Amino acid sequence: MxxxxxxxxxxxxxxxxxxxxxxxxxxxxxxxxxxxxxxxxxxxxxxxxxxxxxxxxxxxxxxxxxxxxxxxxxxxxxxxxxSTPALDEEIERLQRDRIERGRAIVDAVEDRTGVALGVDAHEGIGRPHIARAIADHPDLPQDYQGAFAELIGNDCPCYTARTLPTFERGREVLDEAxxxxxxxxxxxxxxxxxxxxxxxxxxxxxxxxxxxxxxxxxxxxxxxxxxxxxxxxxxxxxxxxxxxxxxxxxxxxxxxxxxxxxxxx
Known part of the structure; x- marks a missing residue:
């Protein structure tokens, strides 16, 4: 248990x-x-x-x-x-990056498929949100796994990489917090x-x-x-x-x- x-x-x-x-x-x-x-x-x-x-x-x-x-x-x-100043600053930067990346992936999927996903690029957005929107769209053939395999997974045509902190920076920020x-x-x-x-x-x-x-x-x-x-x-x-x-x-x-x-x- x-x-x-x-x-x-x-x-x-x-x-x-x-x-x-x-x-x-x-x-x-x-x-x-x-x-x-x-x-x-x-x-x-x-x-x-x-x-x-x-x-x-x-x-x-x-x-x-x-x-x-x-x-x-x-x-x-x-x-x-x-909450520490360093952690708050890193979270804010990462969320800005997530929003920008989310918009880029959504735009790429919509340009490639010709459909509107209706996904709002909000704080916390990740590829699972976009994959669910793809799977739920009546005009797209991909299910959740297919969205990753064909469109938004690593090395797929609509993928956009994130800008990440280094291991040392992440460890330092989390050690303090x-x-x-x-x-x-x-x-x-x-x-x-x-x-x-x-x-x-x-x-x-x-x-x-x-x-x-x-x-x-x-x-x-x-x-x-x-x-x-x-x-x-x-x-x-x-x-x-x-x-x-x-x-x-x-x-x-x-x-x-x-x-x-x-x-x-």
Whole structure:
């Protein structure tokens, strides 16, 4: 049974949950703790690093995409986030970039297909929003997966890249603002070994994650041992299903301890 699901998205980025619906979703899954980790922004309805919503502990977090020196793009998870000038500035820059990029992708899709998607380029916009609009359009043949495969995926004709902070910049900003900073889903990257090498400069790594296929977790376990990392885990939920992956109550204890230390400092 999952006690803590520490990777959840809301409508502040590309998820389906809201702060109001998180408690019911958590109770339905038997989850006691939820970390809201929206892409490149803090959920605006959460006003503290840790709060309680209808009996469910909710951690304010963030998932920040950065670019390593190798050129590989990876995601950092920050837990127990506080607003700081540096984080606020980076979030504002990233949201401007997301809006500009969203407009560019929508324009490219509309020019290529000759249809109007009716997508508003808003804060938090990502390719999933555009893919859903493509899939829902009656005059387009692509479903959600097809939208990525044929139009807006990496190297596809309507793709536009984002301008990302460096790994060093992202780590520095999150270190100042968060109780814990970890690497998300390390085995999803094209070069997992290179991604895991970055954990020598982090506090944690996502050990439990729904990869959807059999994977060898030993490289992650080895990084945890070698760098004395906290093991985190979560569903990476973009829908309303929580508890697909996460931590037991015992495994959650180091995260709870780190959050308490940050609150006392």
């Amino acid at each position: 999952v006690y803590a699901d520490l990777h959840v998205h809301t409508t502040a980025s590309d998820g389906a949950l809201t702060p109001e619906t998180i408690p019911a979703a958590a109770r339905s899954a038997g989850v006691d703790v939820v970390a809201v980790t929206d892409h490149d922004r803090l959920q605006p309805a959460l006003d503290a690093p840790v709060t309680t919503l209808d009996g469910v502990t909710v951690i304010r977090g963030i998932e920040l995409r950065v670019e390593a020196a190798s050129g590989q793009r990876v995601d950092l998870l920050g837990y127990g986030a506080r 968060c109780a814990l900073v970890g690497l998300a889903h390390p085995l999803r990257y094209d070069d997992p070994a290179s991604a895991l090498a970055l954990t020598s400069d982090l506090d944690a790594v996502e050990r439990y994650y729904p990869y959807g296929e059999a994977v060898d977790h030993e490289p992650v376990e080895r990084s945890i041992r070698e760098h004395d990392l906290v093991a985190t885990g979560g569903s990476d939920a973009h829908d309303e299903q929580l508890g697909v992956a996460g931590l037991s109550e015992a495994d959650y204890q180091p995260i709870e301890d780190a959050l308490k230390r940050a609150d006392e400092s």
